[in-house]
Amino acid sequence: MAVRELTFRIMRYNPDEPEKKPHLQDFHLTEEPGMSLFVVLNKLREEQDPTLRFDFVCRASICGSCGMLVNGKPTLACKTLTKDLPPVTTLLPLPVFKLLGDLSVDTGVWFRDMSLRTESWIHTDETFVPDAPEVRMDNELALKIYEAERCIECGCCIGGCATANIKSDFIGAAGVNRVARFMVDPRDKRTEREYFDVVGTEDGVFGCIGLMACDDNCPVGVPLRDQLAYVRRKMAVAGWHYQKV
């Protein structure tokens, strides 16, 4: 196979040099077997421009650090292999999130805020008794909770969401999924009403216009469409309707 020369058209912006507007810069490099964008970006930084900013932590699609737009699609850079890319690839930072520089965005702050707004913790008055055996749980239920808990907070569902792009307080698919995770967990003693107060608003499920890009974009395959449907169904059964106040 012929060795390919690849071009990466990368958005550059340094908040410390506000006089320079965000712009695209072309980088060139020779493709290697098994190359991922993790390898590409590090090579570019070390060999061509040490100021290039981007985020990786686990480089194994586990930690959710490296979401970016690869030729327009929100995805994890670490699991994107160059063999699946055309000769010219555009890399942009995820929209919606605060831009820290080049491809680095502040997903952490966004998710912390969402977690606080959805009160993403087990609400209970029961105290832990160190010597008692654990409360039993059916394994099927444990798996169901885990299915929602698998979200890695990468922000791909948010960056690719039409509503989130125009409405800054929208909790997005990640937020709805988060509420669903606690709704199925019997250890969380919140009432349905308490969940709906969080999620049954225009910043919650009623903000969603149903394009479902999130479901396609989730790099770890959390069933976001199903989670949204689950929450909607629960609300319908409870006769909950969104009222503007």
Next chain:
Amino acid sequence: MSHYDTFVTDVLVIGAGLAGERAAVEAATQGHNVILLSLVPPRRSHSSAAQGGMQAALGNSAMGKGDSPDVHFNDTVKGSDWGCDQDVARLFVETAPIAVREMAHWGVPWTRVTTADHVYDGKVIHEDPENAGLITARNFGGTAKWRTCYTSDGAGHTLLYTLDSMVLRLGITVHDRVEALSLIQDGERCYGAIVRCLRTGELRAYTAKTTVIATGGYGRLYGASTNAIINEGSGLGLALDTGVVPLGNMEAVQFHPTGLVPSWILITEGARGDGGYLLDKNLHRFMPDYEPAKKELASRDVVSRRIMQHIRAGYGVESPYGDHVWLDIRHLGAEHINTNLREIATICKNFRGIDPVTDLIPIRPTQHYGMGGVRTNIDGQAYGLKNLFALGEAACWDLHGFNRLGGNSLAETVVAGRIIGEKIAKFTAEASLDVKSSLVEEHLNKQADRVARLRENRDGTEYVFDLRHEMEQILSQHVGIFRSGESLQAAVDQLRDLHERTKHIGLRGGGRGGDPEMDAALRLPGMVRVAYCIAKGALARQESRGSHYREDFPKRDDANWLNRTLAYWPEGADEPELRYEPVKITESPPGDRGYGEASRGANSAKS
């Protein structure tokens, strides 16, 4: 000092992985103000990548029946090759079941016992219906019972998300995307840390009654490692650079048997625990030849050496990335692989383009874990400096001695977090915060001066990324699985030179704001010093124990080396100074591990 942000708190925890967050939760629950610092958003800390599980002797599953803290204790001490602190091991095994259940109470969806029969290594296992719904366990290497509690393929992820939910619930302050650069200290006592904001590059000062190092591992010193790329040992550098706090047993470095070739992403031990085989180039299952008793599930140091031994004997599979062997889990079946081992299937597909349901997985032993770290006493207090604690992978509490068992590290983080967190809370209640502003200023100025010199290339123009790769090469080549005096001496000599050269780093890119080259340049000298401690400790230790294997001294030598290395870096010195302390033996005298080269039950080399 006025142009720097300053923060004051009761407890400053550097590191928001499992260990740091668990300790922070304990201290905050007891009424202290706590600030957590992290290089990255807490949930992205390396703890989230642990997929296998954590050990606790619950004994709920059929294959865990009859388990107890005593059995767990024996496995841990044996695994450590009698290098661990037995008082710590005892405290740990007694607390682990409580810690696991506590995490369940807070929200971890642990995988539970079901009544469905399952097949393991050709045998059908019937679970006790009485135990249905209790927390189950899987098999991990070096354990007499199935003891590793897990959440499908995401134990670390669910533990960290759950603990972080407690951090949110308690309203603990978290500052992410910051890096601690040095401890504020006067040689007697620690008063906090000088920290750099990685968003803006600005320096800040944090002062605290109690400072805690929970910065995780240092695998990236080796370049090829299963660790996250932020695991660069900077927390160990913080302690070492005080001149008075020693690092314990830095030569004890664990290589995991199954790193995926060539990205070195970890294939979890769950693969072998659930029944996977290791095959050579002839597709022969070779582990039973060497280790008839434990086969693929001897302790990690042993399996790693056996693989390398087999490869050296000419049975490796050739590849452009060096010889490797195969991991075979095909016989476990698609359903098992795609639920309990889903993460493995995903990694194989995404990073290697293979499907473990039908394909063999190419693997080779890869740097994975550091048993060594900031030496503390059983309460987590660092040696040498008051008001400083350490825990988690960054610490040498000394639970693991010369080899950690799989599943004992996650367990250590939450167990130590619970126990040491309590000690921190007590200690802090009686501590005062009387720091002189001149001391804070002195430490701030020192870091500000480093930044300025780098930016202006005042000391030279060595390129930080070149130096860094040299360090990785030196460790990988000379301080790996098989070690010898000559090679280690070369490593020490080269690291001494390299350390000198780190004094002459200059920036190519200008270093404005949150610049990644500046990040690396500030970090590297400390990393090289930590690497130096590893190499020098390994050269000095003339015996083989656990993961430390000297070809020129292949036997464990309890008469001379039943001790712990303490590496200090005195102020102004150009190399570390090694001291030793005895290892206390309380319950279990050194003996035969039952696996490994020295064991009576094992076969010797085939070559």
